[in-house]
Amino acid sequence: MSASSKNISRTGNAKGNQYAPPSTERKLEKKLAAAERGSALMTEQPVVGLSAKLKDKDLGKGAMVFHIAQQDGSSAQMLIHRPIGNTPDAVATDWALTPKGLVDNFLGGAVNPFEKKTTERVTKIKIDYGIAGGFLKRNTAGLITYPDGVVRNVALDECRTLFEIHKSIEGGEPMSPSFCYGSLSVYNAESNYLNALVNSPDVLAAIEKETASYRSHETRDPVTGQAQVTMKWASGIPKEQLLTVFMEVVTTGSYNAAKWDPIKENPPKKADPFSVWGYTGGSIAQDKLDILKKALLEFAKLRKEHNVLLPQGQKAKDDETAEQKATRIAKHGEMQKAAQTVNKAEKFGFKLPSVVTGTSAKKPAR
Numbered sequence: 001m002s003a004s005s006k007n008i009s010r011t012g013n014a015k016g017n018q019y020a021p022p023s024t025e026r027k028l029e030k031k032l033a034a035a036e037r038g039s040a041l042m043t044e045q046p047v048v049g050l051s052a053k054l055k056d057k058d059l060g061k062g063a064m065v066f067h068i069a070q071q072d073g074s075s076a077q078m079l080i081h082r083p084i085g086n087t088p089d090a091v092a093t094d095w096a097l098t099p100k101g102l103v104d105n106f107l108g109g110a111v112n113p114f115e116k117k118t119t120e121r122v123t124k125i126k127i128d129y130g131i132a133g134g135f136l137k138r139n140t141a142g143l144i145t146y147p148d149g150v151v152r153n154v155a156l157d158e159c160r161t162l163f164e165i166h167k168s169i170e171g172g173e174p175m176s177p178s179f180c181y182g183s184l185s186v187y188n189a190e191s192n193y194l195n196a197l198v199n200s201p202d203v204l205a206a207i208e209k210e211t212a213s214y215r216s217h218e219t220r221d222p223v224t225g226q227a228q229v230t231m232k233w234a235s236g237i238p239k240e241q242l243l244t245v246f247m248e249v250v251t252t253g254s255y256n257a258a259k260w261d262p263i264k265e266n267p268p269k270k271a272d273p274f275s276v277w278g279y280t281g282g283s284i285a286q287d288k289l290d291i292l293k294k295a296l297l298e299f300a301k302l303r304k305e306h307n308v309l310l311p312q313g314q315k316a317k318d319d320e321t322a323e324q325k326a327t328r329i330a331k332h333g334e335m336q337k338a339a340q341t342v343n344k345a346e347k348f349g350f351k352l353p354s355v356v357t358g359t360s361a362k363k364p365a366r
Contacts (some may be wrong), residue, residue: 013021045051059071064243079103080242083228085110093265095234095242104227105221114214115353120324121210122274124355129203135193146189157187165296169339173346177279181293191279191353198358211274222257233257236264279353288348295345299338306331 061079077100084096096193097108127144127174130136136152137145144152156179163178175181179190197203219226233255237245248253309328311317320328 016234024309040287044154062237064214065088080231080246083219085112093236093331094230095237096228096230098228102221102226105223105226108217109222112214112217114217118211118214118274122207125203125206126197129197129200130193132139133196135189135196138201146193148185148189150186152190156190158182159186162293162296165300166342169299169342171343172339175284175350175352177353180282181289183329184284187282187284191281193357195278198356204276207274207276216272216273226327236266236267238263259361276358278356278358280356282353283351285350288350292342292345292348295338295342299335299342302331302338306335 021172049272065079066078067075067077073356079098079100080095081098082096084103120199127136130144131138137147137149139149141293146152146155157183159178162181163174163176166174166181179187182190184264199353230346233246234242235248237260241260245255245260308332309324311320311324
């Protein structure tokens, strides 16, 4: 191939069989295309100096990195991410825009300094009211019990364990709230206590006063006091469309609400750990529930036995004998049968209690 044909192939700018230098317009087009590629680069991969763990834990799923080309040839590295910290008023679908160099500063101010003390004081308000009203007791060992002497934390931990087992089973339909897995006495005692709290104006007022500082906290740079910059127009935009919308706003200078608002997701408030809620009455047959609980515990036992048989590491996989593999497969089959037993046992008729909130907080996750 001749030198001229190489040039023709490379530039795509030939007249007949003769090489023609790129025109001024063509040069400008190539420069603009290169600038666009550099300025629009966005990725979900970790960037240098920012670990994947940090991004996933503190910046939320969907965090993106992009580079803006500068006139001097350098580029500014920016992050679009979920707001950092546990600021109660932030919403799960907000997006913040932060220069990469400031991320560490905001992480330094992310912890709500009022959380620990607020938790202790709100817990005391609730427990003191429960004891004063006879809904709870404190035994000689200092443990909080229901009126019949059952230790509350022990009973609720057992219920949560069953709930988590049930939730882990494919096709399972766990009951909420988790105290539904307790005995009838636990179910009634916990319901009575929670309903007493939600129906007490004094308790609600005391909690509102005690949580005021916690709820008004905002993540800021500890040195400068600067707050995060949230793009209010982007709140609710799914991460899959965020790049497209963001680039349109950058290039046009405005957000087209009529075009993009319809794709927005409903922005739920972050869970507030200090919300107060009660429950209307439900109806659960204890004999049928006992069958379900037995099935759940059997599944958990078989799953634990199966997991012990799983080879750990590549060498263990390579060294696994045919007999060991057969034993493991058989145990997995037993576990699957136990899961099917749970699926059948959970199909009994019952009515779960519904939530009654004492604040504007969302339904709690159980």
